[in-house]
Amino acid sequence: MAKQTKNNAERKQRVRNRNEKKIISAAEKIFSEKGYNTATIQEIADKLNMPKANIHYYFPTKKDLYLTVIMKLRDLWKNEVDVMMTKSDAKTALRIYVRSLLDISFENPHAHKIWNWEMMRGARNLTSDIRESMKKRNKKETALIQSWVDTGQIVSIEPQNLLYFLWGITTHFSHQRDQIKILNGNKHLSKEQREKVYDDAVNMILRGVIIE
Amino acid sequence: MAKQTKNNAERKQRVRNRNEKKIISAAEKIFSEKGYNTATIQEIADKLNMPKANIHYYFPTKKDLYLTVIMKLRDLWKNEVDVMMTKSDAKTALRIYVRSLLDISFENPHAHKIWNWEMMRGARNLTSDIRESMKKRNKKETALIQSWVDTGQIVSIEPQNLLYFLWGITTHFSHQRDQIKILNGNKHLSKEQREKVYDDAVNMILRGVIIE
DNA sequence: GTCTATAGTCCGATAGAC
DNA sequence: GTCTATCGGACTATAGAC
Numbered sequence: 001m002a003k004q005t006k007n008n009a010e011r012k013q014r015v016r017n018r019n020e021k022k023i024i025s026a027a028e029k030i031f032s033e034k035g036y037n038t039a040t041i042q043e044i045a046d047k048l049n050m051p052k053a054n055i056h057y058y059f060p061t062k063k064d065l066y067l068t069v070i071m072k073l074r075d076l077w078k079n080e081v082d083v084m085m086t087k088s089d090a091k092t093a094l095r096i097y098v099r100s101l102l103d104i105s106f107e108n109p110h111a112h113k114i115w116n117w118e119m120m121r122g123a124r125n126l127t128s129d130i131r132e133s134m135k136k137r138n139k140k141e142t143a144l145i146q147s148w149v150d151t152g153q154i155v156s157i158e159p160q161n162l163l164y165f166l167w168g169i170t171t172h173f174s175h176q177r178d179q180i181k182i183l184n185g186n187k188h189l190s191k192e193q194r195e196k197v198y199d200d201a202v203n204m205i206l207r208g209v210i211i212e
Numbered sequence: 213m214a215k216q217t218k219n220n221a222e223r224k225q226r227v228r229n230r231n232e233k234k235i236i237s238a239a240e241k242i243f244s245e246k247g248y249n250t251a252t253i254q255e256i257a258d259k260l261n262m263p264k265a266n267i268h269y270y271f272p273t274k275k276d277l278y279l280t281v282i283m284k285l286r287d288l289w290k291n292e293v294d295v296m297m298t299k300s301d302a303k304t305a306l307r308i309y310v311r312s313l314l315d316i317s318f319e320n321p322h323a324h325k326i327w328n329w330e331m332m333r334g335a336r337n338l339t340s341d342i343r344e345s346m347k348k349r350n351k352k353e354t355a356l357i358q359s360w361v362d363t364g365q366i367v368s369i370e371p372q373n374l375l376y377f378l379w380g381i382t383t384h385f386s387h388q389r390d391q392i393k394i395l396n397g398n399k400h401l402s403k404e405q406r407e408k409v410y411d412d413a414v415n416m417i418l419r420g421v422i423i424e
Numbered sequence: 425g426t427c428t429a430t431a432g433t434c435c436g437a438t439a440g441a442c
Numbered sequence: 443g444t445c446t447a448t449c450g451g452a453c454t455a456t457a458g459a460c
Contacts (some may be wrong), residue, residue, distance in 0.1 A: 015443075019443090032374055034249075035247065036247040037246075037247075037250040038247075038250070038333075040434085040435065040436085041436065041437090048241075051445055052435095053438085053444075053446080054443080054445080056436080056437060057443070060437085061436080110406050116388075117332065119387070119390050120328065121245075121331065122390045123391065123394060124247070127269065131394060134391075134394065134395070138395050155415070157416065158409075158412055159413070160395065161413070162416070163410070164388075164409070165384075165412075165450065167384060168380040168381040168385075168388075169377045172381070172384075173376070173380075175328065175331065175332060175387070176328075176331050177331075178331050178334050178335045179331045179346075180376070182346065183346070196373065197376070200369050200377075201373070203369070204367075204369065204377060204417070204421055205416070208417060208419045208420030208421075209416055224425075227425075228425090253454065262426090262427095263426070264454090265426075265428080265455085265456080265457090266425080268425065268454080268455060272455085273455080274453095274454065321454080425460105426452100426455100426460080427457105427459085427460075428457100428458090428460100429456105429457085429458090430456085430457080431454105431455085431457085432454090432455085433453085433454080433455100434452090434454100435452080435453100436450095436451090436452105437449085438447100438448085438449075438450100439448080440446090440447090440448105441445085441447100442444080442445080
């Protein structure tokens with residue numbers, strides 16, 4: 001009896017985990033396409049051939065689901081900062097940073113787009129601990145860049161501004177994906193074109209700030 | 213009698229023009245803050261101390277109002293290309309181009325933000341003539357930049373990519389206005405900070421591409 | 425032209441049967 | 443856990459008095 005109860009509980013847990021993952025994955029796509037307000041639970045449910053009541057069963061409110069998605073994406077950036085921190089010289093660190101941000105923009109535009117929707121609306125849905133982790137990560141990044149300035153590896157520049165420039169350049173390719181498509185003969189950028197973007201971006205940025 | 217009728221018609225026309233202008237101006241602000249779907253007629257009406265039925269009197273549907281706003285903003289970019297074209301050297305042209313794009317981002321963020329909302333939504337509302345004028349302007353710009361490459365004024369770079377980088381850097385400051393505010397101690401950038409952004413951006417870009 | 429009231433629709437969330 | 447049915451609220455749009 002006890003064993004059967006336990007097996008039942010385990011099975012239910014597995015079902016729960018599986019469904020939560022499916023829902024989060026579908027939600028990530030819909031939220032990135034439409035933004036928080038325009039996205040609907042119904043659409044997410046349809047994508048999964050599931051009654052929308054089931055979504056509410058796993059995530060009581062729309063905001064709960066949204067925050068779960070945001071939290072998951074937040075971790076995506078954490079690594080880059082750490083990777084950048086471990087590189088000793090500015091040149092290598094910048095090269096890797098730009099590369100990984102562009103990779104996210106090209107390969108997984110959902111992440112940048114959801115973030116962009118959120119920021120466009122004034123970051124209304126961000127909890128204070130998300131804001132704090134944002135600021136904390138930012139502080140690490142600016143301190144690192146400032147050290148490059150202090151050791152004469154890069155030109156004198158406001159570290160925060162350099163970060164804005166890097167973010168602006170790289171996120172542009174996910175936010176403005178559709179405009180780029182229009183200007184590119186109604187085709188998304190090819191693999192070769194993406195490589196050229198990466199080369200041109202790194203060249204301009206390194207030439208722009210690195211002191212040889 | 214005829215005269216009075218005419219005066220009446222003129223007066224009504226003046227009232228109509230005045231109200232349409234007021235509504236467009238308020239709508240521009242609300243649409244840029246919230247995007248098409250999240251913005252409500254009610255909020256635009258409240259901003260003008262006006263019943264929302266009046267908005268519908270002047271603009272039958274929400275989309276009519278939105279398209280009117282988009283059309284108006286489209287003209288904002290036309291000038292910059294022309295100004296850039298008249299400058300003989302790459303250095304001066306780039307300096308002015310970056311300056312004017314940043315000015316729009318800082319002084320009138322509505323324009324870039326509405327454009328960005330539209331692109332994020334997949335450019336659903338763009339008519340084909342808007343797309344064509346986009347491509348046409350773009351062709352002029354890339355041709356100009358290519359001529360700088362050919363005459364050895366700037367390094368070898370895909371002109372389209374350079375434009376994406378310039379747009380990414382400059383529009384970031386309107387799209388991500390709220391994130392920047394959070395990272396800046398909950399204050400929008402001061403006049404001095406904006407000047408530093410301008411200097412840092414121009415320095416990095418010119419150093420990055422100009423051949424002295 | 426201006427206003428109040430409301431029709432019609434869509435969405436988030438819940439109740440309750442299975 | 444899964445599903446159907448529905449409530450309550452918000453929004454676009456319209457009807458109709460002034």
